[in-house]
Amino acid sequence: MFRKSSQLFPGGVSSPVRAFKAVGGTPPFIEKGEGCHIWDVDKNQYIDFVLSYGPHILGHSDPDVVRAICETAEKGISFGAPTEIELRLGEMIRAAFPLMERLRFVNSGTEATMSAIRVARGFTGRSVIVKFEGAYHGHADSLLVKAGSGGATFGIPDSEGVPEGLAKETIVLPYNNPQAVQDLFKKQGDSIACVIVEPIAGNMGVVVPDEEFLREIRTQTSLHGSILIADEVMTGFRQTYGGVQILFSFEPDMTTLGKIIGGGMPIGAYGGTKEIMKQVSPEGSIYQAGTLSGNPLAMASGVATLQKLKTPALYSLLEEKSRMLAEGIKDLLKSTGIPGKVNRMGSMMTLFFSADPVFDWTSAQKCDTALFSYFFKECLKEGLYLPPSQYEAFFLSTKHDDNIIKQSLSKFQTALLKTKEWMDKGRPSSL
Numbered sequence: 011m012f013r014k015s016s017q018l019f020p021g022g023v024s025s026p027v028r029a030f031k032a033v034g035g036t037p038p039f040i041e042k043g044e045g046c047h048i049w050d051v052d053k054n055q056y057i058d059f060v061l062s063y064g065p066h067i068l069g070h071s072d073p074d075v076v077r078a079i080c081e082t083a084e085k086g087i088s089f090g091a092p093t094e095i096e097l098r099l100g101e102m103i104r105a106a107f108p109l110m111e112r113l114r115f116v117n118s119g120t121e122a123t124m125s126a127i128r129v130a131r132g133f134t135g136r137s138v139i140v141k142f143e144g145a146y147h148g149h150a151d152s153l154l155v156k157a158g159s160g161g162a163t164f165g166i167p168d169s170e171g172v173p174e175g176l177a178k179e180t181i182v183l184p185y186n187n188p189q190a191v192q193d194l195f196k197k198q199g200d201s202i203a204c205v206i207v208e209p210i211a212g213n214m215g216v217v218v219p220d221e222e223f224l225r226e227i228r229t230q231t232s233l234h235g236s237i238l239i240a241d242e243v244m245t246g247f248r249q250t251y252g253g254v255q256i257l258f259s260f261e262p263d264m265t266t267l268g269k270i271i272g273g274g275m276p277i278g279a280y281g282g283t284k285e286i287m288k289q290v291s292p293e294g295s296i297y298q299a300g301t302l303s304g305n306p307l308a309m310a311s312g313v314a315t316l317q318k319l320k321t322p323a324l325y326s327l328l329e330e331k332s333r334m335l336a337e338g339i340k341d342l343l344k345s346t347g348i349p350g351k352v353n354r355m356g357s358m359m360t361l362f363f364s365a366d367p368v369f370d371w372t373s374a375q376k377c378d379t380a381l382f383s384y385f386f387k388e389c390l391k392e393g394l395y396l397p398p399s400q401y402e403a404f405f406l407s408t409k410h411d412d413n414i415i416k417q418s419l420s421k422f423q424t425a426l427l428k429t430k431e432w433m434d435k436g437r438p439s440s441l
């Protein structure tokens with residue numbers, strides 16, 4: 011199948027990380043998922059820590075979510091017209107994210123961040139935007155930019171095809187560095203349309219922000235009339251019923267969402283204060299639209315998912331299981347003598363193969379990615395499905411119970427012991 015796919019799709023896939031380029035080998039083709047398990051077409055079973063890169067916080071094929079999708083589909087798949095279910099999901103999101111006084115549904119996280127940036131530019135009449143090194147906000151041109159060396163420099167395109175002129179409008183700063191934020195705003199704060207930040211970084215692996223970093227971003231954007239966008243595509247409803255903005259008392263002007271709010275269906279949403287959002291078409295003159303935006307299937311899946319997430323103690327149970335897993339992995343690192351660090355916040359975590367703490371993109375890049383690749387393949391053989399890159403988060407679902415965590419730790423132990431053996435043998439390249 012992969013050979014055939016490679017003749018059809020670039021790299022054989024519909025999204026790059028799935029091709030296993032960072033770890034080698036070829037990806038299993040997944041046939042079905044149930045709870046915390048997935049099965050490939052060769053009938054291998056895996057414990058899934060990818061969960062479609064985050065959305066399946068309730069595990070795969072949750073019966074209530076599946077029922078909601080099926081019942082909705084029977085009544086019609088899409089109308090290109092307002093629906094009641096769209097209103098319901100919108101109200102649930104606003105109740106959980108009170109700072110999203112007005113919001114709009116789109117079809118992906120990329121669309122959400124791309125649209126939020128357009129709104130920020132339109133609202134402020136400025137063009138420069140700021141993002142942080144190692145942060146991923148989707149693949150819109152303005153956001154596919156990484157830092158040049160040395161802090162607050164003009165960006166260079168991260169991808170061919172992004173016009174240099176546009177990349178120059180994106181300034182990239184180091185994550186977790188309040189001084190860099192202050193310095194940039196001192197120099198050119200009044201030209202900055204917005205700052206977009208993952209309030210817990212998940213796309214350089216999991217990196218938890220220092221309080222002072224988020225505080226400085228809020229202070230400087232307020233001082234200079236720039237819009238602060240919290241990109242909670244990954245973190246929305248992942249850490250608590252709502253956003254990290256609630257946990258951290260972080261008050262953005264705009265928020266972007268995706269993943270969990272659609273329960274695995276294609277979705278995104280962006281929103282903010284009334285004042286900002288009334289500039290969006292047709293109320294205002296900032297255009298943004300979508301044939302399938304607010305489509306009933308994604309809305310129904312989202313409503314069913316959020317309803318279940320309201321279960322009391324759900325997030326504290328997720329926290330408990332995640333802590334068990336993270337602490338177990340840390341113990342295994344100690345006992346095997348493999349240098350590694352586990353960064354975790356709630357049910358998202360990354361095992362970095364680095365002896366030093368990881369707190370930004372520069373420190374993340376010190377990881378031993380060859381070691382990760384070897385470990386990844388051993389995990390796959392053991393039946394653990396991890397994200398195929400050192401720089402992605404593992405996710406847990408409510409279906410990862412005590413028994414699954416114990417099973418997983420035993421598999422992690424085997425994979426880590428084999429990895430250590432490989433290290434001790436001088437890393438032979440036969441695998």
Ligand code: PLP
Nearest residue numbers: 118119120146147148243244268
């Ligand atoms: N923003 C963040 C924080 C993300 O993690 C992602 C995807 O992983 C995106 C935006 C883009 O979302 P999508 O892949 O749905 O376009």
